Amino acid sequence: MSQNKFAVTVAGGGSTFTPGIALMLLEEMDRFPVRKITFYDNDAERQAIVAKACEIYFRENAPEVEFAYTTDPETAFTGIDFVLAHIRVGKYAMREKDEKIPLKYGVLGQETCGPGGIAYGMRSIGGVLEILDYMEKYSPDAWMLNYSNPAAIVAEATRRLRPDSKILNICDMPIDLEEKMASMIGLKSRKEMQVGYYGLNHFGWWYKIHDKEGRDLMPEIRKHMAANGFADGIAETNQHVDDSWKHTFQKARDVYAVDPETIPNTYLKYYLFPDYVVAESNPDYTRANEVMDGREKNVFGACREIIEKGTSEGCGFEADAHATYILDLARAIAENTLERFLLIVPNEGAVENFDRTAMVEIPCIVGSNGYEKICQGSIPQFQKGLMEQQVSVEKLTVEAWIEGSYQKLWQALTLSRTIPSATIAKKILDDLIEANKGYWPELS
Secondary structure (H helix, E strand, O other), X not given: OOOOOEEEEEEOOOOOOHHHHHHHHHHOOOOOOEEEEEEEOOOHHHHHHHHXXXXXXXXXXXXXXXXXXXXXXXXXXXXXXXXEEOOOOOHHHHHHHHHHHHHHOOOOOOOOOHHHHHHHHHHHHHHHHHHHHHHHHHOOOOEEEEOOOOHHHHHHHHHHHOOOOOEEEOOOHXXXXXXXXHHHOOOOOHHHEEEEEEEEOOEEEEEEEEEOOOOEOHHHHHHHHHHXXXXXXXXXXXXXXXXXXXXXXXXXXXXXXXXXXXXXXXXXXXXXXXXXXXXXXXXXXXXXXXXXXXXXXXXXXHHHHHHHHOOOOOOOOOOOHHHHHHHHHHHHHHHOOOEEXXXXXXXXXXXXXXXXXXXXXXXXXXXXXXXXXXXXXXXXXXXXXXXXHHHHHHHHHHHHHXXXXXXXXXXXXXXXXXXXXXXXXXXXXXXXXXXXXOOOOOOO
């Protein structure tokens, strides 16, 4: 390993996930030495609460690491090696609207799937492009590791509008599910498995899984999926374990039953069982309300307590061990480790019988020169049909953003499996336009 020490900017410094990311970076200093961590956010007040608490923690626990926070792009993005981007344009207040507006019309409300995901995507594109441009202006050799949602729409936008940029788009959900599968069958870590996987972000399937000796693990995993979905793997992992996620992990049993030859991403629930999701939803209290009343209050409460006491001792902050995949990705680039990751990349034949221009989620080998795709061959008709419909939704959404096209966004919503008709799609769209004034481009 080299003796380089890296400068990292966390874009989305006011996020509830930022303290866990920062502590994870400190815990992993032996693998990925960091000399400077900077938080960047365009909401100074929100970021200050998180950053002042982290500043106290750093001073007490890692005084050798330079720490800063700012709303100034030049300060945030000058002289850095990596940007870790997890922004939420509109914050949880807009997520609540993304979820509740569709439910008015009997359509599921979810932050990355269906109309909520399209609305969120229309807000996110500009924010991610802005951060990417800042990075390339002030630190042209840096890499942006983007895990901002909705990753599929953001990735398609960067493919169209910044095709030569040094950005890797990645999602944590497959990583979490792989940890659950490893737990099901008695492995210590997902890193003991080698997987075959294809799909779009939040829309994919595992079709082969082997251990390091080449033993086929799929038959054993299938037995668990048929009985309990991903619920069998919950005990050993600590990500997404509140009640709404437990239901999702259990429902994966029914998603799996639709094609028992493959293991599905949990988000396919929203596309294959939208009626079930709507029936189980409370239109007055959605996932956004759960997060605001739970995680957001807890994290900001802990931050304020640290600031008031002037010490982080006994603060309850924990490193987000689940987020080490981001550090693994940064290290793969910095140290040329040639490790495998599921990335969201231009297809270009990696999935043989699918749109070459689609942004697919597949295994890639990552090193200092970027990534190399691992071809997944041809995919079955069932998955291909679903993916062709969904990738068209994503492409139309990006085209609507670029062109300011009402028509194309209406088409995107109409094409989504989650919406029953063009009539309902138009009603939802008109409400979303009103709710997103100031966030979306003007549509005509």
